[in-house]
Amino acid sequence: MMGTPVLQIDGLAVRYPGRGFRKPPTTVIEEVSFEVGRAETVALVGESGSGKTTIGRAVLGLTPVSGGRVLLDGRDITRLTGRARRLLAPDLQAIFQNPYGSLNPALPVGRTLAEPLLAGSSRPPGEVRQDIAELLRRVGLPEDAADRYPAQFSGGQRQRIAIARAVARKPKLIICDEPTSALDVTTQAAALSLLSELQSTLGCAYLFITHDLAVVKEFADRTLVLQNGRIVEEGDSVDVCDRPRHEYTRRLVAAAPVPDPDLQRQRREQRSLQLSSGS
Numbered sequence: 001m002m003g004t005p006v007l008q009i010d011g012l013a014v015r016y017p018g019r020g021f022r023k024p025p026t027t028v029i030e031e032v033s034f035e036v037g038r039a040e041t042v043a044l045v046g047e048s049g050s051g052k053t054t055i056g057r058a059v060l061g062l063t064p065v066s067g068g069r070v071l072l073d074g075r076d077i078t079r080l081t082g083r084a085r086r087l088l089a090p091d092l093q094a095i096f097q098n099p100y101g102s103l104n105p106a107l108p109v110g111r112t113l114a115e116p117l118l119a120g121s122s123r124p125p126g127e128v129r130q131d132i133a134e135l136l137r138r139v140g141l142p143e144d145a146a147d148r149y150p151a152q153f154s155g156g157q158r159q160r161i162a163i164a165r166a167v168a169r170k171p172k173l174i175i176c177d178e179p180t181s182a183l184d185v186t187t188q189a190a191a192l193s194l195l196s197e198l199q200s201t202l203g204c205a206y207l208f209i210t211h212d213l214a215v216v217k218e219f220a221d222r223t224l225v226l227q228n229g230r231i232v233e234e235g236d237s238v239d240v241c242d243r244p245r246h247e248y249t250r251r252l253v254a255a256a257p258v259p260d261p262d263l264q265r266q267r268r269e270q271r272s273l274q275l276s277s278g279s
């Protein structure tokens, strides 16, 4: 891994306070440490309730951290809140499972995309029209999408809008929490290939939270396996999916058979070629 990793998580712990006698405090994440390199995709997998979303939320500052540190580009962001947290937005973004929930239904898409472009800048709103058109083109939506509302788009198109908003400022890291789980298989493949392409052109890294091992093998460079809030296995995605070492990972793989490894290798080679040619 070259240079400072985009994300360093060091001994992360998250505990939810209990409520009285009936609900004791629970430790949801314990001693989790890992790194995400530049333009790298790291998948977080594990059963429901293993703590995947909690880790993503801790990085985003949406869940209080009880112990350990989160570093973005070498800077400690663990306890940033308010304005200091908002100032991270150009570098740190998120894409969630339900784009309908995360897009403002009352705003035309152009306004939603203008928001990150204008935040913290003194540019007049009229000036970002070109940037919005470029963003829409980048994610494969027609230019007139800017004047329409989220409800006028399909689920796959709405996720493209959410992706466009996330990449508007060319962030260093995007937390993707089950970004394609609500889409049908074909739309899911198209969204994943869009994310790959954006990674090649913009150089953003992804922390990719999913329960879908087929997606992991296809899409992620490395995979971390989470069980009860601890990482039990970590490695190259193809190795983790094809040659799981931990009994828990073996169970996950057995529950969701993973298809053809050759296809994935080919795609990765293609991607690394694109990256090294700087295209």
Ligand SMILES: Nc1ncnc2c1ncn2[C@@H]1O[C@H](COP(=O)(O)OP(=O)(O)OP(=O)(O)O)[C@@H](O)[C@H]1O
Pocket (backbone or CB within 6 Å): 016, 026, 028, 046, 047, 048, 049, 050, 051, 052, 053, 054, 055, 211
């Ligand atoms: N606000 C909260 N208060 C108490 N416990 C919580 C809270 N939020 C999450 N948890 C608990 O934390 C654990 C991890 O949840 P989390 O949503 O991170 O898991 P996950 O791996 O993302 O699951 P899924 O795949 O179902 O989304 C679960 O046991 C959950 O019940």
